[in-house]
Amino acid sequence: MARRNGAPEVNAGSMADIAFLLLIFFLVTTTIETDAGLDRMLPPMEPPEEDVVIRQKNIFTVNINKNGQLLVEDELMPLNNLRDAAIAFLENGADGSCDYCQGSKDPASSDNPSKAIISLKNDRETKYSTYITVQNELVGAYNDLRNRASQRIFGTDFTEMESEYLNPETASAVRDELKDKVKRIQDMFPQKLSEAETTSN
Amino acid sequence: MAKFAKKKDGDLPAVSTASLPDIVFMLLFFFMTVTTMKDSSLLVENTLPNASEIKKLEKKDRVIYIYVGKPTQEYQKVFGTEPKIQLNDKFANVDEVGSYILAERAKKPQELQNVLTTALKVDKNANMGLIADIKQELRKVNALKVNYTTYEGNAFNNLQ
Numbered sequence: 001m002a003r004r005n006g007a008p009e010v011n012a013g014s015m016a017d018i019a020f021l022l023l024i025f026f027l028v029t030t031t032i033e034t035d036a037g038l039d040r041m042l043p044p045m046e047p048p049e050e051d052v053v054i055r056q057k058n059i060f061t062v063n064i065n066k067n068g069q070l071l072v073e074d075e076l077m078p079l080n081n082l083r084d085a086a087i088a089f090l091e092n093g094a095d096g097s098c099d100y101c102q103g104s105k106d107p108a109s110s111d112n113p114s115k116a117i118i119s120l121k122n123d124r125e126t127k128y129s130t131y132i133t134v135q136n137e138l139v140g141a142y143n144d145l146r147n148r149a150s151q152r153i154f155g156t157d158f159t160e161m162e163s164e165y166l167n168p169e170t171a172s173a174v175r176d177e178l179k180d181k182v183k184r185i186q187d188m189f190p191q192k193l194s195e196a197e198t199t200s201n
Numbered sequence: 202m203a204k205f206a207k208k209k210d211g212d213l214p215a216v217s218t219a220s221l222p223d224i225v226f227m228l229l230f231f232f233m234t235v236t237t238m239k240d241s242s243l244l245v246e247n248t249l250p251n252a253s254e255i256k257k258l259e260k261k262d263r264v265i266y267i268y269v270g271k272p273t274q275e276y277q278k279v280f281g282t283e284p285k286i287q288l289n290d291k292f293a294n295v296d297e298v299g300s301y302i303l304a305e306r307a308k309k310p311q312e313l314q315n316v317l318t319t320a321l322k323v324d325k326n327a328n329m330g331l332i333a334d335i336k337q338e339l340r341k342v343n344a345l346k347v348n349y350t351t352y353e354g355n356a357f358n359n360l361q
Contacts, residue, residue, distance in 0.1 A: 035320060039347075129325035131332075
């Protein structure tokens, strides 16, 4: 009588080959990338119901021509100065109602941050990379101001708080707490960046 | 006295490969967790510009991608060298963007349909005219949340 002593051992020698096959499949079909970029909102198609009157001094016009040159408030400006000019405009605070602004209170510039609007115009032949650089500088101007306010009030950078708030892995209790903080800073310097339709001259 | 059998010279002991599957599985799981499936292959050149004030695009399931750039070498004979739009796996015209967005939106679950972001992956050498047309199309279908996808880096590197 043949005696059975337990189940026979399964040969696991080819396990490595199978695993390698899977590994190579995943290596080929996947990409390691987390996309990042500049978030923007487009204006809705329908114009708002009531006509809002905006005073000229509250608008900071930035024009990019097809050679990538900047016309800021009707003056030619190198790109490196754009961020500082935008910051100076945003926190000007001419009407004195903004107690956290450190601007020069120039009566010819913006009244307060909630009224200040940056208007960006570009030519059809402007290069995309130039446009992104300008966008980056303008968003950077807002971020600089928000970071400064956030450092003063909460002791952390606004951009850090925001990315933690937007991160889906953050615990919901922490996010609820961050939400109010983020909202408060955003209300201090609301991002009003208008993009007019492009011109083709 | 040859009581002890002498070891044969030059005979290396075999290296045990028993733990090789474990190592490979570890690698496999690493790649499975950190990567995402590629959904379409690129038909256009896609060197993104740099920017420093960027936000991460979380939650891939609520993103619709639009690629813009000039066709790659192999397609240049057929499609020329002017920047083109790529939707999914094929080239498209500006007027197809709207219907593409609507079709993609309809594929998503109901609760995500209002929070979709359109990621514009645009080559740095493209002109703004095409982008402006795309933006106009996006406004028509009320897809207002856009993300200009960029690499992280100094924005002034774009100008060189």
